[in-house]
Amino acid sequence: MLSPYLPILFQLILAAGFACALLVLTHVFGPRRSTDVKLSPFECGVDLLDCAHHRFSVKFYLVAMLFILFDIEAIFFYPWAVIFREEISQGLLLLSEMGTFVAVLLVGFIFIWRKGVLEWA
Amino acid sequence: MSELAAVLPGVLEKAGWSVPGGLVPVLAMFICASIVAAAMGLSAAVLVWAERKLAGHFQCRLGPVYVGGKFGWLQSIADGIKLLLKEDIIPADADRPLFRLAPYLVVLGVFLAFIAFPVSEKLMVADLNIGIFFILAVLTLEVFGVILAGWASNNKWALLGAMRAAAQMVSYEIPMGLAILPVVVEAQSLSLKSIVAAQSGGMLRWYVFQPPFFMGVSFLIFFLAGLASLKRAPFDLPEAESELTAGFHTEYSGMRFSFFFMAEYAGMILVSGLAAALYLGGWHGILPGQSGAMWFLLKTAFLVFVMIWLRWTLPRLRIDQVVYVGWKVLTPFVLACVLGQALMAYK
Numbered sequence: 337m338l339s340p341y342l343p344i345l346f347q348l349i350l351a352a353g354f355a356c357a358l359l360v361l362t363h364v365f366g367p368r369r370s371t372d373v374k375l376s377p378f379e380c381g382v383d384l385l386d387c388a389h390h391r392f393s394v395k396f397y398l399v400a401m402l403f404i405l406f407d408i409e410a411i412f413f414y415p416w417a418v419i420f421r422e423e424i425s426q427g428l429l430l431l432s433e434m435g436t437f438v439a440v441l442l443v444g445f446i447f448i449w450r451k452g453v454l455e456w457a
Numbered sequence: 458m459s460e461l462a463a464v465l466p467g468v469l470e471k472a473g474w475s476v477p478g479g480l481v482p483v484l485a486m487f488i489c490a491s492i493v494a495a496a497m498g499l500s501a502a503v504l505v506w507a508e509r510k511l512a513g514h515f516q517c518r519l520g521p522v523y524v525g526g527k528f529g530w531l532q533s534i535a536d537g538i539k540l541l542l543k544e545d546i547i548p549a550d551a552d553r554p555l556f557r558l559a560p561y562l563v564v565l566g567v568f569l570a571f572i573a574f575p576v577s578e579k580l581m582v583a584d585l586n587i588g589i590f591f592i593l594a595v596l597t598l599e600v601f602g603v604i605l606a607g608w609a610s611n612n613k614w615a616l617l618g619a620m621r622a623a624a625q626m627v628s629y630e631i632p633m634g635l636a637i638l639p640v641v642v643e644a645q646s647l648s649l650k651s652i653v654a655a656q657s658g659g660m661l662r663w664y665v666f667q668p669p670f671f672m673g674v675s676f677l678i679f680f681l682a683g684l685a686s687l688k689r690a691p692f693d694l695p696e697a698e699s700e701l702t703a704g705f706h707t708e709y710s711g712m713r714f715s716f717f718f719m720a721e722y723a724g725m726i727l728v729s730g731l732a733a734a735l736y737l738g739g740w741h742g743i744l745p746g747q748s749g750a751m752w753f754l755l756k757t758a759f760l761v762f763v764m765i766w767l768r769w770t771l772p773r774l775r776i777d778q779v780v781y782v783g784w785k786v787l788t789p790f791v792l793a794c795v796l797g798q799a800l801m802a803y804k
Contacts, residue, residue: 340583340584340585340586341583341585342482342486343486343489343490343572343582343583344569344572344583344591346483346486346487346489346490347490347493347568347569347571347572347582348565348568348569349490350487350490350491350494350568351490351494351564351565351568351569352561352565354494354568355560355561355564355565355716358541358712359545359712359713361541361712362540362541362542362543362545362711362712363545365541365542366541366542366543366544366545366711366712367544368544369544370546372549374546375546375547375548375549376548376549376550377548377550377551377610377611377612377613377708378612378614378702378707378708379612379613380702387550387611388610388611388612388613388615388616389608389611389616392616392620393620395624396620396621396623396624399623399624399627399628399780400623400624400627402784403627403628403630403631406631406788407630407631407634410631410634410635413635413638413795414590414638414641414647417638417641417642417795418641418645418646418647419645420642420645420799420802421642421643421645421802422645424802424803428803431799431800431803434796434799435796438792438796441792442792445788445789449784449785454780454781454784454785455777456776456777456780456781
């Protein structure tokens with residue numbers, strides 16, 4: 337029996353092929369008339385001032401960092417959620433373990449909240 | 458998929474084609490993949506037309522009326538042909554390899570996610586045992602595509618849009634991922650097939666209506682977070698036409714632009730379908746004993762309609778409001794729902 341994950345590979349190949357084919361088609365049918373103005377970045381009709389890659393507000397990076405931390409923690413919930421009801425005969429063990437985990441998570445969460453990381457102003 | 462692989466040898470024999478036995482599953486997979494691709498493209502086209510039509514009526518206009526005679530139902534096809542005939546512009550200052558790569562990533566993520574899409578008991582490509590987890594994982598590819606698109610364009614609007622998209626999509630991925638957990642606790646599985654199967658027996662068995670409504674609340678959270686991850690209004694600030702021109706895809710034109718567009722509409726179907734499968738009983742009908750793909754499609758269509766409705770009703774949020782809602786409202790609520798649902802299991 338073939339692995340149930342094999343269709344993913346086929347889908348990937350087909351989707352990439354589909355996208356490639358569309359782009360080839362548009363290159364065949366589409367016009368190619370490039371001018372300097374057309375190829376310059378769009379700035380609402382104003383002449384280009386400078387490059388776009390400047391320093392950026394640190395807020396965005398902070399949110400990204402928080403996401404990585406919280407998302408890794410969120411992944412630990414999944415196996416727990418799947419087996420939780422099977423192992424319910426063990427009494428409150430599983431729940432208290434998750435409770436401890438969430439408590440640790442919450443300490444961090446309250447810390448960043450109080451530190452004002454989630455404030456945007 | 459496996460059903461198709463079982464039927465296929467007979468069909469091939471009737472058609473008089475001889476295919477070596479080992480190739481049959483491969484052929485079945487290719488057929489499935491093509492069907493998914495075609496269905497995705499077609500439904501996105503229909504949805505674009507539906508949204509324009511609905512938007513028109515929400516604003517006391519008619520929407521498209523000319524192309525294809527009545528109701529302008531060929532409008533999307535005409536748009537598609539137009540996009541195909543457009544020039545594919547890559548700005549001189551752009552980072553060319555990344556600029557080309559970005560639309561692929563966006564499309565691939567959504568395409569792959571449809572593999573585990575549970576239309577009905579038999580109509581799904583593969584019943585992965587980690588189905589819902591897989592879908593959430595591949596949907597994340599879109600974030601990479603969007604950020605790359607904005608960065609590689611080397612345009613201020615595009616970069617601003619991409620940064621907003623990053624902050625927003627990333628903030629809402631946490632509540633979205635956690636909102637699934639009450640359902641997983643209840644169904645004891647990540648496979649979409651078993652999650653839907655656990656909700657059989659009429660409307661009152663749907664997870665969204667289970668008292669004390671921990672799953673009902675997580676349905677709302679999932680739907681909201683889904684809207685945000687699709688960058689749909691009221692969370693459309695990565696695109697924000699009135700301030701950022703077109704946000705992260707300002708520099709994209711023609712077919713490459715249409716990839717972003719297609720991914721958004723396919724994503725709407727995907728998120729609505731997932732919400733229908735996880736919380737609204739999937740292919741099960743309102744009364745006990747009713748089931749079929751029609752029910753799933755009806756529920757999905759209704760949720761897609763709600764998305765369109767919201768878009769043409771609500772104004773856009775600001776980035777600080779988006780981050781506030783995601784982190785300070787949805788995340789604590791969803792954590793409470795998960796623990797509450799776990800406590801309920803001791804009853």
